[in-house]
Amino acid sequence: xxxxxxxxxxxxxxxxxxxxxxxxxxxxxxxxxxxxxxxxxxxxxxxxxxxxxxxxxxxxxxxxxxxxxxxxxxxxxxxxxxxxxxxxxxxxxxxxxxxxxxxxxxxxxxxxxxxxxxxxxxxxxxxxxxxxxxxxxxxxxxxxxxxxxxxxxxxxxxxxxxxxxxxxxxxxxxxxxxxxxxxxxxxxxxxxxxxxxxxxxxxxxxxxxxxxxxxxxxxxxxxxxxxxxxxxxxxxxxxxxxxxxxxxxxxxxxxxxxxxxxxxxxxxxxxxxxxxxxxxxxxxxxxxxxxxxxxxxxxxxxxxxxxxxxxxxxxxxxxxxxx
Ligand code: ADP
Ligand code: MG
Numbered sequence: 001x002x003x004x005x006x007x008x009x010x011x012x013x014x015x016x017x018x019x020x021x022x023x024x025x026x027x028x029x030x031x032x033x034x035x036x037x038x039x040x041x042x043x044x045x046x047x048x049x050x051x052x053x054x055x056x057x058x059x060x061x062x063x064x065x066x067x068x069x070x071x072x073x074x075x076x077x078x079x080x081x082x083x084x085x086x087x088x089x090x091x092x093x094x095x096x097x098x099x100x101x102x103x104x105x106x107x108x109x110x111x112x113x114x115x116x117x118x119x120x121x122x123x124x125x126x127x128x129x130x131x132x133x134x135x136x137x138x139x140x141x142x143x144x145x146x147x148x149x150x151x152x153x154x155x156x157x158x159x160x161x162x163x164x165x166x167x168x169x170x171x172x173x174x175x176x177x178x179x180x181x182x183x184x185x186x187x188x189x190x191x192x193x194x195x196x197x198x199x200x201x202x203x204x205x206x207x208x209x210x211x212x213x214x215x216x217x218x219x220x221x222x223x224x225x226x227x228x229x230x231x232x233x234x235x236x237x238x239x240x241x242x243x244x245x246x247x248x249x250x251x252x253x254x255x256x257x258x259x260x261x262x263x264x265x266x267x268x269x270x271x272x273x274x275x276x277x278x279x280x281x282x283x284x285x286x287x288x289x290x291x292x293x294x295x296x297x298x299x300x301x302x303x304x305x306x307x308x309x310x311x312x313x314x315x316x317x318x319x320x321x322x323x
Pocket of ligand 1 (some may be wrong): 030065069
C-alpha cells in the first residue's frame with residue numbers, strides 16, 4: 001500500500017510547496033480562524049502547519065492518514081459542487097508515505113489531544129498528548145524514501161519561493177483568516193483578518209501595484225466578477241501577477257488570461273501583461289469536473305460566455321475603452 005500512496009504522492013506532492021498547499025487547505029476546511037505556516041530551510045528541512053480549527057479525535061487520526069479516507073463527502077463528482085477544498089482523502093496518506101509526518105490534534109470538546117506519527121507510510125498507533133484545540137502537523141525528511149524526488153529538490157531559496165507563492169494564493173483567497181508565514185523562525189508575513197480584500201492584496205503587493213488598483217464589481221447575471229485590476233502603467237513582462245479565484249479557489253486559465261490581454265489591448269505595449277486580482281463566482285454547473293489533481297485547471301461548460309463576460313466587464317466599465 002505504501003507504493004500506491006507513493007505513486008499518488010508523485011501526482012499531488014511535487015515539492016515542499018505542495019505539502020503547504022494541501023495542509024493549509026485542510027486547515028481552511030477545518031474552519032480555522034488562524035493558520036500558521038512555519039518552514040525551516042525553505043521547507044526542505046521541515047514544515048509545520050498549526051491551526052485552531054475543529055481538530056481530530058484519537059479515533060479519527062488513523063483514518064486521516066489512511067488513503068482515500070475523507071471526512072468530506074461530496075454529493076457528486078464535480079469539484080465545484082464540493083464546498084470543501086479537499087475531498088479525495090489522498091493528501092495526508094500521500095505525504096505520510098514520503099516523509100516523517102507527525103499530527104497533534106485536539107477536537108473541540110475533548111479534554112486531551114492525541115498524536116500520531118507516520119514514517120514512510122508506517123503508521124504508529126495514536127497516543128494521548130496535551131495540546132490546544134486544533135491541529136499541528138509537522139513534516140520532516142520529505143522524499144527521504146523517494147530518491148528521484150529528493151534529488152530534484154531545488155535550493156532552499158527556490159523552494160521557499162514556491163511556498164511563498166502557494167501561501168500568497170491561499171491567503172489572498174481567504175482574507176477572513178489570519179495567516180502567518182515564517183522561515184527559519186523569521187516572520188515573512190503576518191496577515192490579520194480583514195473585511196477589505198484590497199487590504200490583503202496590499203499586504204502582499206503594496207506600493208506601486210497597491211496604489212493603482214481599480215475596483216471591479218459586476219454581478220449583472222449568474223456570473224459575478226469582482227476585485228481589482230491595476231492601472232496599465234504598472235503592467236508586467238509576464239502573466240504571473242494575474243491572480244484569478246474561481247468560487248474561492250485560485251486558478252490559472254489561459255482563456256481568461258487571454259481575455260485580460262484583450263481587455264487591455266491598446267493600453268499596453270506588446271509583450272506587457274496586465275496585473276489583476278479577480279474573483280469569479282458562478283453556479284457550479286457552469287464549471288466542468290476537475291481535470292487535474294492539483295485542481296489548478298478548470299473547464300467552463302460555456303467558456304465563450306465566461307470569456308465574453310470578463311472582457312466586457314473590464315473593457316466597458318473599468319478600463320473605459322471601446323471594443
Ligand atoms: P481530504 O482533505 O481530501 O479529505 P486529506 O488527506 O487532505 O483528505 O485529509 C484527510 C482527512 O483528515 C480530512 O478529511 C479531515 O477529516 C482530516 N484533517 C486533515 N487535516 C485536518 C485539520 N487541519 N483539521 C481537522 N481535520 C483535518
Ligand atoms: Mg485535504
